[in-house]
Amino acid sequence: MTKSVPLxxxxxxxxxxxxxxxxxxxxxxxxxxxxxxxxxxIFVTVHSHNRIDRFDPKTGATSVFAELPAPxxxxxxxxxxxxxxxxxxxxxxxxxxxxxxxxxxxxxxxxFPEVTFMNGCxxxxxxxxxxxxxSRSSRILSINxxxxxxxxxxxxxxxxxxxxxxxxxxxxxxxxxxxxxxxxSARYLIVRAPIRADGSAGxxxxxxxxxxxxxxxxxxxxxLYVTTHxxxxxxxxxxxxxxxxxxxPDEGMVGSTACAFGSAPGDESALYVSTDGGFTVPHEGGIQxxxxxxxxxxxSGYRLLGER
Numbered sequence: 001m002t003k004s005v006p007l008x009x010x011x012x013x014x015x016x017x018x019x020x021x022x023x024x025x026x027x028x029x030x031x032x033x034x035x036x037x038x039x040x041x042i043f044v045t046v047h048s049h050n051r052i053d054r055f056d057p058k059t060g061a062t063s064v065f066a067e068l069p070a071p072x073x074x075x076x077x078x079x080x081x082x083x084x085x086x087x088x089x090x091x092x093x094x095x096x097x098x099x100x101x102x103x104x105x106x107x108x109x110x111x112f113p114e115v116t117f118m119n120g121c122x123x124x125x126x127x128x129x130x131x132x133x134x135s136r137s138s139r140i141l142s143i144n145x146x147x148x149x150x151x152x153x154x155x156x157x158x159x160x161x162x163x164x165x166x167x168x169x170x171x172x173x174x175x176x177x178x179x180x181x182x183x184x185s186a187r188y189l190i191v192r193a194p195i196r197a198d199g200s201a202g203x204x205x206x207x208x209x210x211x212x213x214x215x216x217x218x219x220x221x222x223x224l225y226v227t228t229h230x231x232x233x234x235x236x237x238x239x240x241x242x243x244x245x246x247x248x249p250d251e252g253m254v255g256s257t258a259c260a261f262g263s264a265p266g267d268e269s270a271l272y273v274s275t276d277g278g279f280t281v282p283h284e285g286g287i288q289x290x291x292x293x294x295x296x297x298x299x300s301g302y303r304l305l306g307e308r
Contacts, residue, residue, distance in 0.1 A: 030280065043075060070087050117134065
């Protein structure tokens with residue numbers, strides 16, 4: 001059944017950006033997250049098929065990179081080039097963290113017997129922890145990347161919790177200039193928390209309201225690019241706070257789940273967006289093919305830890 005998008009979502013004016021579809025997966029397929037390796041390869045979690053696929057922007061070829069025993073969700077590269085993956089069914093436990101090597105070898109790292117919805121993740125600035133959104137709670141977890149099965153609660157606050165909403169709570173997370181930014185889909189917020197000198201989280205504050213954000217990426221310009229998933233769009237918030245919608249359903253944004261800037265030569269100003277084709281929230285009653293779409297924005301990506 002199609003669920004309506006909250007009327008509080010504010011996408012600003014429509015200002016379309018140049019785009020092209022670079023890869024597609026036959027419906028029904030749920031692409032959930034995207035990350036870019038140091039060599040420019042684009043990796044996507046294929047949640048519906050328990051695997052991670054790799055897209056090569058040089059050749060245009062897509063291939064299976066790693067098969068997993070359970071659905072993957074979030075992705076993040078560390079400085080060594082290892083790919084960290086969160087996973088869960090979103091409805092039933094357990095949750096997990098897995099580490100994947102350069103050749104696609106999968107290592108179980110940490111399990112969570114009672115967690116149902118592990119989601120977006122980001123490497124902590126000191127490089128020794130993975131910060132993970134637990135989307136059915138009010139928590140951001142810290143996963144020790146040096147010792148398996150060791151973790152703690154990094155941040156807990158009602159502001160990043162789900163309340164009564166069926167949408168995910170803390171959903172996407174990115175670190176920029178000593179601040180952890182978090183989309184809280186259930187509350188239509190983007191919030192942030194400072195990272196203290198000892199690595200702990202400071203108090204949470206709201207940065208933007210009325211945004212049904214899923215994942216996001218920062219540009220070097222200071223602009224924020226947000227995928228809106230159930231709103232089927234790609235949104236830009238410039239440094240002044242002004243909003244504009246760069247793409248909608250007609251530009252392939254049905255079920256826009258995640259985004260990341262390219263890193264290969266000539267690809268630095270390209271933003272890659274993954275979609276689920278309406279797998280979770282159909283558009284006009286139908287489910288389309290899932291897609292990876294390349295936008296040319298004229299803005300290069302803010303360097304994330306692990307993207308060398």
